Amino acid sequence: MxxxxxxxxxxxxxxxxxxxxxxxxxxxxxxxxxxxxxxxxxxxxxxxxxxxxxxxxxxxxxxxxxxxxxxxxxxxxxxxxxxxxxxxxxxxxxxxxxxxxxxSAKRKTYRYTINANQYPDVFLRHLQLHHPGILDIDAMKEAVTYLIGTFDYTSFASRHSTKQNHVRTIYDAHIEVDRSKCREGHPRDQGVIELFITGNGFLQHMVRIIVGTLLQVGEGKRNPVDIQRILEAKDRSAAGPTAEGKGLMLWNVExxxxxxxxxxxxxxxxxxxxxxxxxxx
Structure with missing residues (x-):
């Protein structure tokens, strides 16, 4: 066999x-x-x-x-x-x-893609979440750094999670921005934002809830340091909404x-x- x-x-x-x-x-x-x-x-x-x-x-x-x-x-x-x-x-x-x-998996990496240009990309609309409003991308970049480490991620897990242990380790989380498709002379276009997050495991809807929370940071509804308080709360209601699935991609398994x-x-x-x-x- x-x-x-x-x-x-x-x-x-x-x-x-x-x-x-x-x-x-x-x-x-x-x-x-x-x-x-x-x-x-x-x-x-x-x-x-x-x-x-x-x-x-x-x-x-x-x-x-x-x-x-x-x-x-x-x-x-x-x-x-x-x-x-x-x-x-x-x-x-x-x-x-x-x-x-x-x-046998050692690490997994997910990528979440947000199109922050004024208009969606008609060809990639099934692979990106389009966000029509202005985002503070620097604040979002700062916010993701608070996710790195070993924590109880209950606040970022679905209420329907069946896992008894919500402790996970995030080895890396960072944001990259591709402005190659921004229209020249249109300051409203902010480019395509990609969140890469690598850990030893992920909970149900974990990355999508993280993205929904990061978007609230980008919208000015939360401060980057709020991520620490959300983690400490160990309560799903402390975090933001669950982002749409279409922007999420399992990027690599090591x-x-x-x-x-x-x-x-x-x-x-x-x-x-x-x-x-x-x-x-």
């Missing part, structure tokens, strides 16, 4: 999240169906974590056990030919039997693969681009 670990990228706009739901139409459903079509096996994949409806992933990781003898280098191309165009397998590797994509002595990763993007019939672009 082989244990395969794969990295997938997807646009979550048209899906009910990553994990299987009773109503179907999730990323997991489509991945498992593609594997069934390829190998004839009915398997359950293990994702590195859940993403909500409308949330995207640049590099989500999953693993599964298979009896298939298909060569490692053929998996990406074969699965991409059976997946919808907005789901793409980027990488495949073979790992030890005990590898678990969620339990592992120490040297512990598992895997086979070298198999990259299939070049192969896909060479064969238009199998292209997922």
């Amino acid at each position: 082989r244990n395969l670990c794969m990295t997938v990228s997807f646009d979550g706009t048209n899906y009910y999240g990553f994990q299987s739901q009773p109503d179907g139409n999730t990323i997991q459903d489509h991945l498992e169906e593609a594997i069934r079509q390829l190998t004839g096996e009915k398997i359950k994949i293990i994702g590195s974590g859940r993403t909500d409806a409308g949330v995207h992933a640049y590099r989500q990781v999953f693993n599964f056990h298979t009896q298939s003898a298909i060569p490692l280098e053929r998996w990406c191309l074969a699965l991409n030919g059976r997946l919808p165009k907005d789901i793409v397998i980027l990488e495949a590797r073979e790992v030890k039997p005990g590898f678990h994509s969620r339990h 592992y120490n693969f040297m512990e598992d002595k895997p086979e070298p990763p198999s990259f299939a993007l070049d192969e896909v681009e060479e064969d238009e019939a199998d292209s997922t672009e």
Whole structure:
């Protein structure tokens, strides 16, 4: 029995999240169906974590056990030919039997994108939260620094969270601003704001609640130092609203693969681009 670990990228706009739901139409459903079509096996994949409806992933990781003898280098191309165009397998590797994509993860990074220009980007509207008002971006940059460290993040967790322990460690949180799409001579355009946040784990809606709170800081409704008081409150009502899911993207999941002595990763993007019939672009 082989244990395969794969990295997938997807646009979550048209899906009910990553994990299987009773109503179907999730990323997991489509991945498992593609594997069934390829190998004839009915398997359950293990994702590195859940993403909500409308949330995207640049590099989500999953693993599964298979009896298939298909060569490692053929998996990406074969699965991409059976997946919808907005789901793409980027990488495949073979790992030890005990590898678990969620339990073995060391760090996760999320990116949240806010379009702070006067008008939304029609082409990226499904990937960005458009904020029509002026924001104090410097205040938001200061506010995120108070999130770094090991804290009880109950204030930034959904009231429906089932986790008994809300203590997490945030290793890095910072904001980058891309002004390349600002219109010349239009001071109202502030650019595209991207929050990157890296931690050892995240609670339900945690990043989206952080974003909703940061937007209140940017709007002048809160001061940057208020983040400290919100953390100390350990009360969801102390934080801001939950931002829309469409601006959120699982950016990266990190592992120490040297512990598992895997086979070298198999990259299939070049192969896909060479064969238009199998292209997922």
